[in-house]
Each structure stands twice: as C-alpha cells, then as structure tokens.
Amino acid sequence: MQTEFDVVIIGSGAGGSPIAYTLAKAGKSVLILEKGPLFRPQYQNPQGLSDFKRDELFADGPEKRIRIPGVANFNEAFYSSHVEPDINDEPHIYRDPNGQDRATIEGYTAQVVGGGTQLYGGVSLRFTPTDLRLQSFNAGRNDLKNDPNGDVQREARDWPVSYDELEPYYVKAEYLVGLNGTVDNQLKPFSKDSYQPPLEPNPISNYAKAGMDKLGEQLGAGKPIKPYRTPLAVITRDHEPSGRKVPKDPETLKTSYVNRFGCPLGVKSSTWVSLLSPIASLPNFEIRTNCVVTHLESEGSKVSRVVYRDPSGKTRFVQGKLVIVACSAIESIRLLKLSAQLSSEFNKRINQNDLLGKYFLTHCFGGASALMPTRSDKTLALDADWATDACATDDFLKSRGLWAGGAVYNNTSDQALPISLGRTHGSRDLDTLWKGFIEDTSLAAQGLTDFLDNNIGRGLSVSFMANQVPLKTNRIELHPTIQDKWGRPVAHIIKQWHSHDRYLMDTLAEMCGQILKLGGNTIPGEFKFEFQGQGGVYLAENALARIANHILGGARFGNDRNDSVLDRNCKAWDFDNLYVTDGSFMPTSGGANPTLTIQANSFRVADELLKRL
Amino acid sequence: MAIEILQTDDQYVLNHCTKFLARDNKDPRHNFGQLSNDDPRSRIAENWRFPIIDSYSDGKDFVKSYSSNVVTFVYQQPGATPPTDVAVIGTFANLYEPIPLKPVNFVGEPTGYYALSIVVPKAQFHTYKFIVNGQAIIDPINPQRTQLDNGQLWSRFFTQLCTEPLNFEDWEFDIVTRLVDHILPFRTKEGENFLNRYYNFLGKQDKQVQYAYAYRLDESVGAANFIDNILAREENHHLIDYKICLGQINQILRKRNPYVEPKNVSKELYIDLYNEMATNQVNGWNYQQYQEPRFFLQLLRRHTFSGAFSHPKYGGNVGGTGWAYLSERYRDQNGKTLFDWRRAIEAPLGLNSDYRG
Ligand SMILES: Cc1cc2nc3c(=O)[nH]c(=O)nc-3n(C[C@H](O)[C@H](O)[C@H](O)COP(=O)(O)OP(=O)(O)OC[C@H]3O[C@@H](n4cnc5c(N)ncnc54)[C@H](O)[C@@H]3O)c2cc1C
Secondary structure (H helix, E strand, O other): OOOEEEEEEOOOOOOOOHHHHHHHHHHOOOEEEOOOOOOOHHOOOOOOOOOOOOOOHHHHOOEEEEEEEEEEOOEEEEOOOOOOOOOOOOEEEEOOOOEEEEEEEEOOOOOOOOOHOOOOOOOOOOOOOOOOHHHHHHHOOOOOOOOOOOOHHHHEEOOOOHHHHHHHHHHHHHHHHHEEEEOOOOOOOOOOOOOOOOOOOOOOHHHHHHHHHHHHHHHHOOOOOOOOEOOOOOOOOOOOHHHHOOOOOOOHOOOOOOOOOOOOOOEEEEEEHHHHHOOOOOOOEEEEEEOEEEEEEEOOOOOEEEEEEEOOOOOEEEEEEEEEEEEOOOHHHHHHHHHHHHHHHHHHOOOOOOOOEEEEEOEEEEEOOOOOOOOOOOOOOOOOOOEEEEOOOOOHHHOOOOOOOEEEEHHHHHOOOOHHHHHHHOOOHHHOOOHHHHOOOOOOOOHHHHHHHOOOOEEEEEEEEEEOOOOOEEEEEEEEEEOOOOOOEEEEOOOOOHHHHHHHHHHHHHHHHHHHHHHHOOOOOOOEEEEEEEEEEEHOOOOOOOOOOOOOOOEEOOOOOOOEEOOOEEOOOOOEEEEEEEEEOOOOOOOOOHHHHHHHHHHHHHHHHHOOO | OOOOEEOOHHHHHHHHHHHHHHOOOOOOOOOOOOOOOOOOOOOOHHHHOOOOOEEEOOOOOHHHHHHEEEEEEEOOOOOOOOOOOEEEEEEEOOOOOOOOOOEEOOOOOOEEEEEEEEEEOOOEEEEEEEEEEEEEEEEOOOOOOEEEOOOOEEEEOOOOOOOOOOOHHHHHHHHHHHHHHOOOHHHHHHHHHHHHHHHHOOHHHHHOOOOOOOOOOOOOOHHHHHHHHHHHHHOHHHHHHHHHHHHHHHHHHHHHHHOOOHHHHHHHHHHHHHHHHHHHOOOOOOOOOOOOOHHHHHHHHHHHHHHHOHHHOEEEOOOOOOOOHHHHHOOOOOEEEEOOHHHEEEOOOEEEEOOOO
C-alpha cells in the first residue's frame, strides 16, 4: 500500500476536490482520504444501478433516539440521512440558551465522496465584491443599526484576496463543475459566461419572479434591478469537461428529488462526478474511501504523518509533501484541535495566536413562505428558479443601516413530496423534523385531506442568505466529556446571534415577504393567496445550533499572522506544508451560498500549490 | 434450488458496512429499547441494515430486475485471528449447502469483514445461519431473529415488498388497519371513490407487474403492512409500544361494544378513541402500563403517513396508490395532473426511462 504522496487531501468535498483535480492533472501524486463511502451514479456502476435513490425514506432515515450520556436532549428522536453520521456515534454538541449541552445533527454536510455537494441544493451564486471587503465598506459608518458596541467595525475583515483576483477562479469553477443559470441581471462582474442554459422554470416560480421584479423596481429607483435564473449546479446539456451526458430532452431532468438527495443520474454537479471522476483513472491519483483521519503528526514545521483508520478500524498512516485539510469547517477544526491535543509541538504551531476555532461563522438566513393562488406541479423542478441581487447593492445596505447584504432566491422543490411536506410541517430545523406533523393530531381523515389540498403544489418560499457578524466568542471547541465512536472528543459549537444579525435577518425576511406579497397578490386564481410568515433562523427552536449546512470560518485566512489562522494561500502560518481549504478559511461568510466560493478559492490555492511542487 | 451469487466488489461492501461496524466505543448508544444494554448489538449503529438489501439489475431487463433484490451478508471477525472459513446456510438455498463468504479487502489487505451477495426474489422471508469454523451461529449483527418450531433461534431477513406478517397477530393487524383507515384520506367519500376506481380499473398488465405484490389492497394502501415491516427492522424499538397499546385498545373496544369484534365495530368508536388518545385522556386506559396514549398516536400517525406515501418497496403505498391518489386529486383545468409522480420514478412502477431505481 503506497504511503508517500506529493499531496494528501483529507475530505473530497468542495474544498478538497478542486485541489485534487488540478494537481493530479498536473501529474503530481495525489491521495484523497475520505471518511464516507463512494456512492456512484448509475452510469458508473457495474450493476447499472445508482447507490443514490429517488426515495424519501432512504434519504431521510427512520427514527432513532439520542442516547449520548449527559446531553439535555437524551432520548429525543432524531432523523439522519443515509450519508450523515449517526449522531449517537459522532454528535455535534451545541450549548443551548440555558447553558445545557444538546446533541444535534446540524453542522454536518454529508459524509460521502463529494461531501456536501452530493446533497446540496446546488445554488451556486458568486459572492459580491463588497462581500470580500466588508471592513473597508463599513469603515467610519455611523448609520449601522443594532450594533451598540461597534462590533461590526471592530470585527469586520476584508479578505486578503479581492474579487478581481478570485474572478478567474469563479469562471474556472463554473465551467468545470457544471452549472446552469443566467448571467444577465446579476450585479457581480463576470468576465465570462460559462453557464449552461436553465430549464423552463416551474410555473409556481412566476409569482417569485413577479415579486422580485416589483421589488427590484422599488429598490432600484429608476434603474430596476431584475431577477435572473438562479445558477444551479445541475447540468442541462452534455458537459464536456466531466464527460457527463443528459437525456435527449433535458426538461425531463426536473424532479423534486434534488435538494437533500444524491443524484442517481449524476447530473447534479457533485465534486465526485464533476471533478474527481475525470481524474479517477489517472495512475497518480488515488482515493481511499471509508477512511477517517484521526489526527496529524508533525516534526518541526512539517506535518509528517496523516494518521487514519481504514474501513475495518485499523490504524494506518500516510505522508504527503503537502497536506490539505478539507473536512468541512467544524470537522477540520476538530481534527486540528485533536492533533494539537496530542502534541505540544503541533499545538504550539497551530495555536500560535489562539485563534483556531474562533470566529466560527454560519449564515444569517431565513425567508418567507406562502400558499399561492394557483397550484403547480412542484414535483417537476430543480431547486431554485429565480434569484435577485436587489438586497445586495451598496445603496440598499446604506439605506437600511446594514453592514452587508444577501442573496435572495426562491425555492421550488421544497415540500413538493408528501413525506417532506409531513416531516417539515411546522418544523424549522433538522432537530424538530416530524414534530409539527405528529403533534398536529387534527391532521387525520378530512383534516389530512384538507392539509394536502392546501399544501400540495401551492407552497412557495423565498430565502435569503447573508453575512453573519464575526464574533470571537462564536467558536468550535472540543467537548470536555462527550466522545465519538473512536473515543475522541467531539466538536462543541458555541455560538450566538449578534443583535445586528437579528436585525439583518428581520430586514431581509421582510424583503422576502414583500416578494411573495407583491407576486402573490398580482395574479388572481382559483385559490386565495395565503401568506404564512417570514423570519430569520434566530427564531428557530434550536437557533443556536441552526446553521443551514453552511459552516464557515474558524480558521480564517488573512495577511496578518496575529489576526488569522491561515495565510492568504490558506497555509497554516507556522507550518510549511499544512493547508486548510474548506469553508473554514472564510473571515466573513459572504452574502450567498458558499460552495462555489469554496471551490473557486480551492482552484486558486491549487495554482499556488503547483508553484511549490 | 439454484441460488444466483453476485460478484459485488469489495468497495460496495465497505461502503455499506464501515460506517456502522467500525468503532471502538463500547457504550450501548444504539439501544433505543429494542436490545439489552449488554447485548453487543447495542453498540452497533443501524444494525437493522444487515444483511444489506438492495436493488437488483441484470443489466438488460429492468422490468424483470424489479422483482429481485440483492442480499449481502456481512460477517465481522471478532478479535485478531481470522476464521478458517465463513459460510451461510439458509432457506433461500438448499439448507445442507453452506455458501462461502469471501474475505473483503481494502487496498489489497484483509479487513476482517467477509461478505456474500446473492439474488433473492422480492416479497420473501428467509431464515439463515452463519457457519464459522464449522460451527453454526446466528448472525451476530442482525437484530432480526426467529424462533423455529423446534425452539432453535435463526437469523431472519425479508426482501422488499414483503407481505408476510412479521410481528402482528391477525387481530392486531385488524386494529392497526382500522386506526390507519381513520388517519388516511382514503376513507373519506372521495377517497373511497378513488380507491374503488383505481383498483377496479387497473389494466391486466399493471396488475401482473406492478401489483403482483399487492397486499390487502383495500386496506389502507398497505400502510398496516408497512408498519409491520418497519417494526421488524428499522424501528424495532417501537414494537413494544404497538404490542402494549394494541392490547389495550382491543380491551377498551371490547368493553365499549361487547357484541362486536374490535375489527368490526363502528367507525365512530375508532374516531372517539382517536380523539381521546389525542388528548391523552382515554377512558379505560391502563396508564400504569403505558403512560402516554398520545405518544402512541403520534407514532402511529407518522408511520401511517410514511407508509402511505413512501416508495412502495417498503411495503405500503401499494403500486404507488398513495401517490396516484394525489396525482388524480390535483389537476389543472385541462385535467392534466399536478402531481406527476410517475415521471421521476423507475419503470415499471413509474415511467422514467433514465432512472432505474
Ligand atoms: C442539504 C444541503 C443543501 C445544501 N445546499 C447548498 C446550496 O444550495 N448551495 C451551496 O452553496 N451550499 C449548499 N450546501 C452546503 C454545501 O454542501 C457546503 O457548503 C460544502 O459542501 C462545504 O464544502 P467543504 O469542502 O467545506 O465540506 P464538504 O463538502 O462537506 O466536504 C468535507 C468532506 O470531508 C470528509 N471528512 C470529514 N471529516 C473527515 C475525516 N476526519 N477524515 C476524512 N474525511 C473527512 C467528509 O466526509 C466530507 O466528504 C448544502 C448542504 C446540504 C447538506
């Protein structure tokens, strides 16, 4: 078994795969160690069947119960998907408002080759230039709302790379990953349009478009800001770089088994089908799956060994000239902290300024939902049809006293299928699935019929995704007592929402509500428009854990070694060969879904690594 | 009886067993009441997944393939010494013919896992044992076990679309079915109309292919069967809730109407019972034996809804009836469905020719 490589990459998701792709193509020997299984779409499987299914129970899992000694939610029910860890084995623990520890499934993306990109909704927006320079943008402002202690100005950071520097890598990622969408009406600068054409939007999205049009007129003052087709990581045409093919009539790709489902046809652009499959047969590339890295060892400023458990649990190790950690933010920080716990030398280097784990970020997110006046077939959809940049312009931010803006888009396939409708009815987060449905005992017989009549094909939601104020107290630690199935301390999420976060969420939720109201009230129809509500995630039952699978920060990059964990190329300051390239590098969380930016940055880092090898 | 052995690769086996079986922690964290804490299986996550039951394809005829499953047995060597031989015997083949499991390797080195994949028709129920170093043992991982008439314990598995009663006695089935009836929309007037139309007018071919496994079609689209299945495996920890509560409901209904069997009492009696359970105040309930009738109702509601609308392979939603109900009910002005489930789902259940299930 080979044990020495030019590059060892831990994690095959958004942060790890672009590096594997670039370096393996350049002839370097590359090993990926991936904790999860390799689930192949049907065209790659010897039996001709996919390991992913269009099957709600397969994707969502049966009820299990929390049996972790000492947690406040002991014995409560939980549901994890087939590619998430069982939280009894590997919980994330968060501290609730009463200071008690609770186990949660929040904060995991997916543990499978491709990581979170196997399950994601594929919304692939770029960050705006302002997102990358929030310190400069906010410097000297005195109009910020709900920031009594001036935290925004003290804590906001510019990224060490500018939008212009990142832009070519956005282009590269968009082309190689495979997206559909439209560039027109996006306010971010594009040097190239690599999108494939989008499919026809679902008719229910017309309301969102009408609402976004109207909101764009109101906010654009003389220069309307128009919606555009949401860039989605789903191919709609044969995709040359990855060799993937679509059916003759690409419209048949539309299904509601997209967000939270692995794609059996491989048309959703997971990093496995788009970036790793094309290099899979190279002799200088290897991926070892079902292998969990337990810690790193160092000698001086070099990571000398990567220690992992093979699929049977046996301890093994490998060496890499360069070692890339890309386990997704929480698990990467945990891995580094575990390594530091085992070695004072490692600790001294990774914790040279005690920032590792601090400034953990998620997104301010939320939205609004309504039952629309006409019914559509929501089972024929991808995930999101329309998006608008209206809530991300500098004018908008200044007029509302906001420190940063956000992306707004509609969701099309949510609650399209009966089980997803049932399990998410009245629940706001992954820890309370089914709760609303089972407690609402009026949903039986005629009551259940009415529920289905009201909801099937009528629900429309508009979401926003925005920056969270970085706070040093928001952090990932190792839990002092709770251990995973290997006896290692698990990740402890300690986080709160800043008052400005809450204000920002209320403001953007109001915009989403406006979109639905403006759109919903325009078109008369068979049913009445029924607004259901709006809000931000800070209102959820487990608001302190709630992270929308967007886990970022905690090992931020920067130009100042006293203020960051990584340098501008994502190298740990006091190591020669240790890089971290998942979402944890972000100093601010960006006003859009993060994956495309993680991928673009990894392509950028990969070019830097090439210079070193 | 010839049994078809399938050459699955080691990656396939590791993909389906590592997450569950590789571990050090000895806490009984996976015991939710279905095992005792000192049972080694209480340490294994989702041990109900073993043996692994998966879709099958012969690579040619997907309609024909639909009627079989791939069943993969996994044996995990305890300790450091590899067994000299591991085999399986079971009712799916000749009982006197042990079929060897093969060692599973990782990058050319042994893992201590042994596996065998075979093709088994859907809708079947089998018992088996491993033969390890010449000794017959029950599967140390699989929680499903059956006591045969001779008192011997055997391991058990069932393939998809199984309709053989696994847990419930007939009278229990009857009560579950009546409760399920009340929850689902198929016993409203329109619901009943739909069911009659749907079942009566099924084409002959549909009946043969899609509905070959139909079980008590008129009984709430098979949701009771789904519940029996899920209690045998994934949610075995809730079997005890059903056993206790169905017993109580049986007694209460007999008291309320001593002249009619619980399965035949009026709809109103079930509705009353449902409403009482919803408020946790059930006249005649033995709260010492089971504190929260409402909890049982919540469980039953989740199971019922899942059974009626999940993929039919789980034993409910027979032939996609639950989905077809939605598909018929929600239509546009031109009569075109607004719940086109068939488009995304594999043939022969659905119409999708790209996705194979
Ligand atoms: C349901 C869902 C919907 C989402 N929708 C969107 C969306 O629409 N748009 C968007 O931009 N983002 C979305 N996301 C988020 C997106 O998935 C993540 O932002 C992205 O995958 C993060 O990339 P990463 O490299 O940080 O981690 P990941 O992609 O999660 O990769 C981390 C990998 O590391 C592996 N790993 C972890 N620990 C170890 C270890 N110790 N040893 C070896 N391997 C390890 C994991 O198994 C995993 O494969 C969604 C996520 C989910 C779950």
